[in-house]
Amino acid sequence: MTDQLQRRGVQAPAPVMPSASKLTPLGLDEVRITGGFWGDRQQVNADNTLPHILDWITRLGWLENFARMARGDGTHDGREFADSEIHKLLEGLAWEIGRTGDEWAERTFQEVSAVVVAAQAPDGYLDTNFGGPGQRPRYSDLEWGHELYCAGHMIQAAVARLRTHGSDPYVEAAIRLADHIVREFGPQGRNGVCGHPEIEVALAELGRATGDRRYLEQARLFVERRGHGLLDEGEIGAAYFQDDVPVREAEALRGHAVRALYLSSGAADVADEFGDEELAEALRAQWATTVARRTYLTGGMGSRHEGEAFGDDFELPSDRAYSETCAGVGSIMFSWRLLLAEGEERYADLIERTLFNVVATSPDEDGTAFFYVNPLQRNVPGTAGNDDTVSPRASSSLRAPWFAVSCCPPNVARTLASMAAYVATKTDDGVQLHQYAPATIRTPIAAGEVGLRVETAYPENGVIRVVVDESPAEEWSLSLRVPAWAAGATATVNGEPVEVSGDQLVVRRPFVEGDTVELTLPMAPRWTRPDHRIDDLRGTVAVERGPVVLCAESTDFPAGTDLLDLEVDPSQQPVSDGDGATVSLVSRAESDGAWPYTPEPVTAATAALTARLIPYHRWAERGPSTMRVWLPERSRARD
């Protein structure tokens, strides 16, 4: 065991480490974000968000659930998945320790994880809501009990701990839990799956982290079992659980969005580790269809409040958008696995879009209040949440400090703490940059050690400068992603212009220290139009600036302006204005009739105004307001 664990400890500290993939991920010890948009958020996450989560799980008794279980008390506070928030906090702490070696994070990890580990049953089972005194029997409610979901989050957190610290009692406990699950649900065990996928992606990574194929086999078994109606669909329907169609036969993501995205991530790991090209092809096609037909401009996924689910194709209403923060995290997980496997930058494009417009939108600037749902329009001013009360999950209209279902805050925390792992990858032949942030990168490739420094104020401006600090003598390739929106991007190498075409700038040469590659992405704000089949968006336009979606927020308009009255003329270009844009609009003064439908268009007086659009991720930071991303085009017929 000891030898095995020592071998585990030398893995790169990153969330996803495929045995073999086209692109090799880099660990938190190889990429460091040194500041800027994401560096600032990582600091807020460390300083405020992680302690904030600890505070809430403590005061609500969710952590105490473990202590009670350890002393034979089956009293349980919170929902059936409350355990998972403690595990996600531990995962966030583990990445933070890997990122900075923070002492508070290390001490907190040890203290919290000791409480968790003490609750483990002798046979490895660990869940505070089942099997204890007065509780329902283990695995008696696979549809809604979330036991394997919670186990999955413990295993993911343990993988983070293993890769950033090495084994410890929490890691050992997670391995005992995984062994218990393999015994219980293996080929000869219960023919069941969890109502909420997550165990698949977790076991696959534990298999990678420990080299123990049994966990990968179990992940594969869970993926293959789904879609055969093993779960009681009740009133909600089997698609909610992705139990309607086998993963390899589905055409698009459907049902509960977070469930679908976690399952897809685990299935991508299984396809990768078993060389299952049929499954991989099915997942690629599902990703492409989902992105083309079921994804918001923000990268958000899930358009139905009912079932927190994907809608039909092109069913993407702005005001009723669900777009759960966790679905954004799940989308990044799925896209990242496909990027590693395929090497195609379209996956990194979606990751970027989702990072800037979903993940960055959820927490407020202090990192202590969060959006659970991320609609693209709000017609009634939200009500500010009380700093000291728990909100029901999606009903809070502004960011709330905590939720009865509080999956999103710790999901953001673990993502931000591990964010450096998504910045760059390598191959034998070079290094690929996928996300732009001020960073240092140091990693060996086949020819020798590569050291890079990324200097950028992105997305404030579009200049990305990569300075070579160390290079092997032989030539190698440095690649920089050119986002799909960045038509007209330019680049230089040591000041000399080079051509930019396609989705990557690839510079191949024998680099020497001081060589500088500079990519300039066009950051002028631009109009974006929706596919005409998105019926809710017909006749509207949005403004994007680089990877950032902009929005109109009532705070920036004259008092009394109803954003529903606004129209724009997209023949006039939006004007760059800091991190936003200024646009010319008209406001229609249309009074209420007795009936809001008429045989002919209503003639209305209009008033011209100029207003600033701000990044969507910054909305609702200035008190209750209304907001919209998509603006109706001015309709001449009605004037």
Ligand SMILES: [Zn+2]
């Ligand atoms: Zn969530």
